[in-house]
């Protein structure tokens with residue numbers, strides 16, 4: 172007999188001609204019909220039993236939004252300190268400068284004097300919390316393999332933080348430029364491979380190592396837990412009893428690399444509309460990239476539903492020229508059903524380019540107006556909003572959510588020592604065998620029951 176341990180949600184294929192739905196019993200990332208070639212790439216979506224959100228403020232981290240997370244009744248906890256939570260506030264300084272009456276800022280970073288408590292200083296921490304809760308819940312009675320994470324830096328830092336708290340081994344593959352993002356306020360021991368290449372090279376290396384070693388890939392945008400985890404920033408900004416606006420926003424602005432965060436924000440808006448208490452008009456999702464590397468903006472402006480093939484050499488040259496390295500993914504989930512193209516189209520969204528000069532100028536302006544340092548990716552988002560105000564897309568009384576997806580690095584460094592990581596190996600993208608032999612024997616995860624807690628008050 173199959174026991175459905177995940178009674179709170181099912182996974183549904185988003186392809187318009189496919190009705191497949193699945194219990195989440197095997198960390199499913201893909202529809203069987205897609206595997207069989209019956210339809211093209213399509214995201215799976217989590218469909219929750221509860222249409223109505225109850226914010227459970229007593230639960231740690233993102234798990235206060237447990238009703239709409241693919242983690243069943245479970246959450247991770249038992250740490251010495253609070254897990255990172257989404258944080259939102261109504262802006263006055265930046266709002267006044269931009270001439271906006273209803274500007275809210277989702278601050279996903281480290282600013283503990285004010286509230287935001289993300290030790291990794293990035294919203295990628297949310298996806299790590301949610302992915303671990305989903306994974307450990309599904310394999311509660313087994314000993315699954317650890318994850319191998321490819322990342323431009325912040326996702327790796329998020330997974331490193333959570334795995335370290337859970338005392339679970341983790342394998343991280345990052346490009347050289349991403350290594351500097353792996354900084355935490357305490358010492359950790361991840362297995363780190365550095366790739367002489369870009370983010371996309373790191374993705375390919377991690378895929379190859381996973382195939383040879385059995386290490387687990389968490390699925391990127393295809394992982395419903397990643398999207399749901401990041402979507403809590405939107406849920407919080409609308410529905411949190413103290414911080415939320417209480418209404419669905421007219422506009423949402425975020426800088427993107429893969430764009431998974433923007434897809435997540437859109438999915439969260441759909442849930443909030445279904446809830447019914449926050450309004451019915453969907454949020455327009457606006458995205459921005461750091462020029463000269465702007466493949467999503469280019470494709471969107473050319474009305475293409477596919478990312479144009481990139482000449483690798485020129486793509487790499489452009490990637491090296493940007494300030495916000497975390498925004499450089501050569502293969503974003505753009506054309507996949509319910510991916511970025513669909514989100515921009517359905518939400519009537521737009522896309523912006525922000526150059527390096529504008530990045531520096533916007534980071535400085537944000538610090539001056541809001542009193543906190545932000546990372547270059549966040550500065551890209553700030554400038555895209557300024558452009559939208561200038562071109563009339565956003566007007567004085569528009570309600571706007573600006574997502575600052577990373578910030579507070581300086582703030583954190585003033586508060587005490589921070590620690591980087593020691594890579595085990597640096598390789599070229601084709602040196603997979605060298606990496607596999609350095610990894611050696613892999614220990615499975617055997618302490619799941621120490622890491623999971625169950626919601627008891629449903």
Ligand SMILES: [Zn+2]
Pocket residue numbers: 184185186189190191202203204205210213
């Ligand atoms: Zn399907």
